[in-house]
Amino acid sequence: MIPPARVLVIDDDPALLASVVAALSAEGFAVRGLPDGEGLAEALRSVAPDLVVLDWMLPGASGIRLAATVRTTSDAAVVMLTARDELDDRLRGFAEGVDDYVVKPFSIAELVARVTAVLRRRGRVPAVIEVGDLVLDPEAAVTTRGGVALDLTATEHRLLAFLAESRGRTVSKTQILTQVWGYDDYDPNLVEVHLSSLRKKMEREGPRLIHTVRGIGYRMSA
Secondary structure (H helix, E strand, O other): OOOOOEEEEEOOOHHHHHHHHHHHHHOOOEEEEEOOOOOHHHHHHHOOOOEEEEEOOOOOOOHHHHHHHHHHHOOOEEEEEEOOOOHHHHHHHHHOOOOEEEEOOOOHHHHHHHHHHHHHHOOOOOOOEEEOOEEEEOOOOEEEEOOEEOOOOHHHHHHHHHHHHOOOOEEOHHHHHHHHHOOOOOOOHHHHHHHHHHHHHHHOOOOOOEEEEOOOEEEEOO
């Protein structure tokens, strides 16, 4: 059995920090929170995190400077929380070793899904996701329902992986567009079209797992 992945969260907003720590802990991760970067060096030694969630705008050293510290003193992945969504800012972050971004305002479900995806790529969470009788291997792009292989497109696999990683939480069309297609300004009908096709393929083999939450978005649950 893979031991729980260790996650360090640094954010100066007490309410947001508490929410992120609680959500990641609920997913089974071992989580420690810090209000700023002053304790980063000690935490990297004592916690030895697999992943660090950093707010870009922190008192004292900024998140981007702390990301450089993480990269030079640790092999932890970095997910950046930021209100800065300009291309130059993203490129600067990637140059400092940032693995992924979550742009504010964001949902906790989106953050949990992105953290989980980064840790899965690093082999720190199980490769296979199970929701009821659905078994999904995102890396191999193989999905079965009740033991029957589903013939899904590459986009449907990405869409299903995001919903499965966010299982039990409601995600909006904008969050799906951002995560699956990389943009939030596409026609929201794109989500409906792909979800309709995905549901038909899944529901040939069992009851509905992807539920519509009217006026909000979608939730996946057994």
